Amino acid sequence: MEIDQYLGVFIEESKEHLQALNQNLLELEKQPEDIGVVNEIFRSAHTLKGMSATMGYQDLANLTHQMENVLDAIRNHQIKINPDILDIVFDAVDSLEEMVLDIESGGAGTKEVSELVSQLAAIESGEAPLQAAAAVAEEPVSDTSGLILDEFELAVLRESEEKGFQNFYTKVTLREDCMLKAARVYMVFEVLESLGEVVKSNPDVSQLEDEAFDLTFEVLLVTQEPKEVIEEKVLKVSEIDAVSIQNFFIDTYKHVQDEGQEEVTASVDEEKIEETTIEKKAQQSNKTIRVNIERLDILMNLFEELVIDRGRLEQIADDVKHPELHETVERMARISGDLQSIVLTMRMVSIDQVFNRFPRMVRQLAKDLGKKIDLQIEGAETELDRTVIDEIGDPLVHLIRNSLDHGVETPEVRRELGKPETGTIKLKAYHSGNHVFIDITDDGAGINRKKVTEKAIKNGLITKEQAAIMNDNQVFSLIMQSGFSTADTISDISGRGVGLDVVRNTIESLGGTITINSEEGKGSIFSIELPLTLSIISVLLVEIQNEKYAVPLSSIIETAIIPKSDIMHVHNQAVIDFRGRVVPLVSLKEVFQVPEVKEETDYYSVVIIKKGDKSAGLIVDGFIGQQEIVLKSLGNYLTEIFAISGATILGDGQVALIIDSNALIK
Amino acid sequence: MAEEIVQDVKVIVFQLKNEEYAVPVTQVGSIEKMEHITRVPNTESFIKGVINMRGVVTPIVDLRSRLGLEETPVDENTRIIIVDLDDTSMGLIVDAANDVVDIPVDKIEEAPQVIGAINVDYIDGVVKLEDRLVILLDLRKVLKFHEIEAIKSIES
Numbered sequence: 001m002e003i004d005q006y007l008g009v010f011i012e013e014s015k016e017h018l019q020a021l022n023q024n025l026l027e028l029e030k031q032p033e034d035i036g037v038v039n040e041i042f043r044s045a046h047t048l049k050g051m052s053a054t055m056g057y058q059d060l061a062n063l064t065h066q067m068e069n070v071l072d073a074i075r076n077h078q079i080k081i082n083p084d085i086l087d088i089v090f091d092a093v094d095s096l097e098e099m100v101l102d103i104e105s106g107g108a109g110t111k112e113v114s115e116l117v118s119q120l121a122a123i124e125s126g127e128a129p130l131q132a133a134a135a136v137a138e139e140p141v142s143d144t145s146g147l148i149l150d151e152f153e154l155a156v157l158r159e160s161e162e163k164g165f166q167n168f169y170t171k172v173t174l175r176e177d178c179m180l181k182a183a184r185v186y187m188v189f190e191v192l193e194s195l196g197e198v199v200k201s202n203p204d205v206s207q208l209e210d211e212a213f214d215l216t217f218e219v220l221l222v223t224q225e226p227k228e229v230i231e232e233k234v235l236k237v238s239e240i241d242a243v244s245i246q247n248f249f250i251d252t253y254k255h256v257q258d259e260g261q262e263e264v265t266a267s268v269d270e271e272k273i274e275e276t277t278i279e280k281k282a283q284q285s286n287k288t289i290r291v292n293i294e295r296l297d298i299l300m301n302l303f304e305e306l307v308i309d310r311g312r313l314e315q316i317a318d319d320v321k322h323p324e325l326h327e328t329v330e331r332m333a334r335i336s337g338d339l340q341s342i343v344l345t346m347r348m349v350s351i352d353q354v355f356n357r358f359p360r361m362v363r364q365l366a367k368d369l370g371k372k373i374d375l376q377i378e379g380a381e382t383e384l385d386r387t388v389i390d391e392i393g394d395p396l397v398h399l400i401r402n403s404l405d406h407g408v409e410t411p412e413v414r415r416e417l418g419k420p421e422t423g424t425i426k427l428k429a430y431h432s433g434n435h436v437f438i439d440i441t442d443d444g445a446g447i448n449r450k451k452v453t454e455k456a457i458k459n460g461l462i463t464k465e466q467a468a469i470m471n472d473n474q475v476f477s478l479i480m481q482s483g484f485s486t487a488d489t490i491s492d493i494s495g496r497g498v499g500l501d502v503v504r505n506t507i508e509s510l511g512g513t514i515t516i517n518s519e520e521g522k523g524s525i526f527s528i529e530l531p532l533t534l535s536i537i538s539v540l541l542v543e544i545q546n547e548k549y550a551v552p553l554s555s556i557i558e559t560a561i562i563p564k565s566d567i568m569h570v571h572n573q574a575v576i577d578f579r580g581r582v583v584p585l586v587s588l589k590e591v592f593q594v595p596e597v598k599e600e601t602d603y604y605s606v607v608i609i610k611k612g613d614k615s616a617g618l619i620v621d622g623f624i625g626q627q628e629i630v631l632k633s634l635g636n637y638l639t640e641i642f643a644i645s646g647a648t649i650l651g652d653g654q655v656a657l658i659i660d661s662n663a664l665i666k
Numbered sequence: 667m668a669e670e671i672v673q674d675v676k677v678i679v680f681q682l683k684n685e686e687y688a689v690p691v692t693q694v695g696s697i698e699k700m701e702h703i704t705r706v707p708n709t710e711s712f713i714k715g716v717i718n719m720r721g722v723v724t725p726i727v728d729l730r731s732r733l734g735l736e737e738t739p740v741d742e743n744t745r746i747i748i749v750d751l752d753d754t755s756m757g758l759i760v761d762a763a764n765d766v767v768d769i770p771v772d773k774i775e776e777a778p779q780v781i782g783a784i785n786v787d788y789i790d791g792v793v794k795l796e797d798r799l800v801i802l803l804d805l806r807k808v809l810k811f812h813e814i815e816a817i818k819s820i821e822s
Contacts, residue, residue: 305721547705592707634706634716636754637725637809642708647716647723655704655716655723 007103010055014100017044019356021093025086026359032081039242042071043235048096057109060099066120067092073124076228088119090360153200153220157250160222165196167248168227170234173216177287178239181211187237189219195230196223215241220248293386296347300535303343304630307536310336311627311651340536348383348532351429351438354393355380358400358427365404372411372422373404382429384436388530391510392438395503399440399526400425402500407444407524417521419443431532438528447518449475459484476516476524477613480504508611508662511537511554535631539648541624541656542607545594548656549620550629550648555661557608557615559623564602576606576617583608586664587619591643609661616665631658674768679800680747680760683735686800687760688767688793693805695748695755697763700740710810717757719748726757732808733788749805756809767800769793774802 024041028034045068052060067089073079095113103109149157157167172188174181185208192198200220203213223230227245234243310333317329355377366373384392408414408423415421426441453467456478462470478484480500507514511531518524531537531554539550540559560578567574567585574585585606589596598621606617629648634641645660677688678697703715703726712732716723726746730737743762748755774791788807793800 301721308718308721594705594707632723634723635725636752637756638706638709638713638716641706644706647704649718649721649723653718654702655718657704657706 006055010051011100011104014048014051017048018093018097018100020044021048021096022360023356025090025093026363028081029083029086035075036242038071038075042068042075045071052109057099057103059110059113060096062117063092063096063099063113063120066117066124069124070120079123085123088116088123092116092120149200149220154250156199157220157222157248161250165222165224166227167199167250168221168223168230169246169248170219170221170230171216171244171246172219172234172240173242175239175241176215178215181213182209184237184239185209185217188234188240191233191237192219192221192230195225195233196221198222300343300347303340304535304632306336307340307628307630308649308651308653312653315651344385344532344536345383347386349386349389350381350383351389351392351436352380353389354396355427355429358396361397362400362404362425365401369404370410371404371408373408374422374424376424376426377428378426379429382431382436384530385532385535387535388436388510388532391506392528392530395506395528396427396438396440398500398503399528400427403440403442403444403524403526407442407446409445436530436532438530440526440528441523443523446520446522446524447476447479447516448520452476452478455484456481473515473517474613476518479516480514511552536628537631538626539629539658540607540626541650542588542605542618542620543622543624544588544592544620545597547592547594548624548650548654549588549592550627550656550658551607551609551618551661552658553626555609555611557610560606560608560617561603562606564604567604578608578617581615583615583617585617585619588659589619589621591664609665611662611665614665616661618659618661618664629656629658674770675774676766676768677800677802678747679764679767680745681762681764682730682733682760686764686798687729688769688800688802689747689749689805691766693749693751695750698746698748698757700744700746700759714759717746719755719757722755724748724755724757726759727809728759729808730759730761751805751809767795769795769800769802777801 021041021044024037024044028037028041031037045064049061049064049068052064070079070085070089074081074085079085095111095116099109099111102111161167170192174184178184189198189205198219199222201208202218207213208217221230227247231243231245234240310329313329314333317326358377359375362373362375403425408425409417409419411421414423424441424443426439428437428439428441430437449472452475453462453470456462456475457464457467461478461481461484467475480503484501504514507528507530513529515527515529516524517527538553540553540556542549542551562576566576568576570582574587575582576585577583585604588594605620605622607620607623608615608617627650629650632647632649634644634647643660643663644657646658647655648658650656676691678691678694679686679688681687698719701717703717705715706713706725712728714726714728714731716725718724728737738761745760745763746757747760747763748757773793773795775793777789777792788804790802790804793802
């Protein structure tokens with residue numbers, strides 16, 4: 001079918017619009033008076049309606065249409081926004097989301113929406129007439145200071161006023177990314193002139209044609225059409241950001257002119273505000289192109305091969321010791337290093353993709369739990385590799401739910417404790433070195449150390465003696481062990497006994513770590529540290545007899561060389577006393593059944609690795625060095641090999657296996 | 667199978683011990699000289715390890731060991747035949763790769779019982795070419811693809 005080729009675009013854009021709807025609705029909830037936000041919402045809904053109707057998704061189109069009507073009424077001050085209306089609109093957006101998801105998974109995108117449609121219709125018709133009369137009266141406050149009218153123009157306006165025409169002061173704002181401003185202006189003028197007569201424009205027509213204006217221009221229009229019609233028609237022109245239409249009264253104009261000085265300063269203020277909003281928008285609309293993710297993957301694969309060859313060249317250059325070759329290879333290494341960072345950043349997506357669904361989720365959860373929550377998001381523009389982004393969503397959802405459910409107290413409790421009723425959950429992402437950090441901070445109850453240790457002892461996770469010597473961080477990390485849940489009552493939201501341990505496992509499988517800080521009564525901080533990318537990692541190359549293996553640096557604490565005499569045995573398990581801790585030893589030679597070719601020495605080379613709080617020492621025969629390597633899979637044929645997570649190709653073209661250190665720690 | 671439609675099947679003939687075996691050319695990607703193989707621990711004994719085949723980590727099977735023949739040291743004739751099956755590349759170690767031969771389909775006979783003394787399901791048929799006897803291999807069965815698929819389906 002021909003439509004298929006547009007389906008992908010449709011789904012993607014629908015999702016974007018739905019996201020915009022969600023965001024702006026939340027914004028509107030905070031500032032119900034902000035008509036600009038309503039306009040944004042209206043536009044998203046309008047586009048969505050058009051798209052879904054074109055694609056033939058009737059239910060989707062119907063619902064958006066009704067929603068649009070309500071929004072239109074709000075926009076025109078016919079309806080006052082109240083929480084009930086917002087709830088229904090939110091519900092409508094939820095339904096829209098469901099339908100789009102259904103379409104994405106191959107469904108027909110149908111859903112029973114008649115109830116919502118009728119609810120929306122009731123809002124639209126029921127309350128509309130009540131507000132309409134009041135709205136008109138509020139109108140004639142007009143800021144027309146940008147326009148200077150001469151006597152002739154004033155005469156025309158006066159005459160038309162007398163003849164029952166209306167004079168409208170129309171301010172049109174073009175979109176930031178508008179390419180052909182003159183063309184848009186022309187189209188707007190054409191629309192306006194089909195509706196009435198343009199008396200005056202600012203800047204004047206010739207300047208407009210020369211594109212000698214920023215983004216807004218003002219027009220005085222004489223017409224018999226109602227302003228809603230004008231607005232709608234002008235908005236149909238593409239790349240128009242906003243249209244504001246106000247009644248223009250000659251008396252007010254004169255009054256304003258008389259007041260002179262004062263008004264000028266006021267308008268300067270307004271311009272300032274306008275500038276700042278424009279700046280904000282400029283940040284969002286960088287010029288981008290959509291690239292199929294597959295192509296990026298191919299590019300990445302090709303680049304990985306280049307990295308392998310680079311390693312090979314470096315080695316050859318070292319062997320040959322030819323200065324010119326050496327120099328060229330070094331240069332190439334630098335360039336490919338730059339290339340590497342560009343290719344990697346191309347696969348980066350801002351974490352906003354994950355964060356942007358949280359405001360809605362928190363709103364809903366807070367409602368369900370009867371809590372008041374203010375969710376603050378910081379650093380949503382922080383970028384991460386796509387593969388990490390794909391995985392990090394669920395753990396974050398879980399942590400936020402956890403903070404909401406177990407962290408922040410109910411408003412009553414908070415009042416008693418002398419805290420503000422509204423709890424704060426802060427989500428903060430930032431870069432540091434080769435890592436990305438995500439902090440989830442709440443100002444809730446914090447973690448009760450005593451409760452945690454008691455529970456852990458009861459569940460057999462630790463002994464009383466261990467509990468006594470553990471520091472706070474160690475205690476808090478207990479709540480991420482499997483079979484642990486501190487909630488006294490099991491709720492729908494979290495506290496099913498599974499969860500935080502899954503969160504920790506997911507994060508560790510991504511090569512990251514999670515730590516908990518908490519102060520009872522003040523709140524908790526869950527900090528996640530993640531690598532920027534998963535496809536190129538730093539490893540320590542080690543030798544086991546004649547074989548080479550790679551151990552990811554992220555899981556290494558340190559390396560050591562210990563004399564054989566330091567090894568002790570506990571229950572047949574070789575252990576060493578390492579910086580005051582008993583660390584079990586694992587002989588990789590035995591685990592990997594490496595054929596013996598070398599004689600044993602009196603010293604062992606040991607790599608100390610960690611998994612959460614546990615550690616182990618891997619006995620190897622020698623350390624080769626640290627290296628950046630490209631992660632390769634072993635393919636479909638060799639799957640699930642114990643303690644091997646993948647392979648890489650070394651500078652000499654040979655394959656080295658990457659050790660999955662997590663599998664080696666029990 | 668596709669071979670039944672065309673009259674001739676192009677096969678690559680290779681040697682193991684004293685016998686000649688063949689696989690269809692369509693399944694063969696390339697023939698390589700022996701190179702360093704990285705052993706992969708805790709796998710079946712006939713899997714010798716992996717090599718770097720132009721940037722792709724490719725598993726290597728010792729065909730002698732898989733077919734129950736004794737292993738021999740590598741010499742200058744030893745070759746690795748890279749085969750592609752279902753998007754998976756694999757290498758087969760053989761004593762020598764001899765030539766490419768066209769085999770008329772109607773000359774392919776069922777494996778005589780003499781050869782298949784014990785449970786050999788991986789022989790597709792035998793062909794007599796003048797004074798040579800060539801054994802056609804079913805690579806899927808040789809490489810135990812069905813077992814791997816069985817494991818996969820249990821997992822999913």
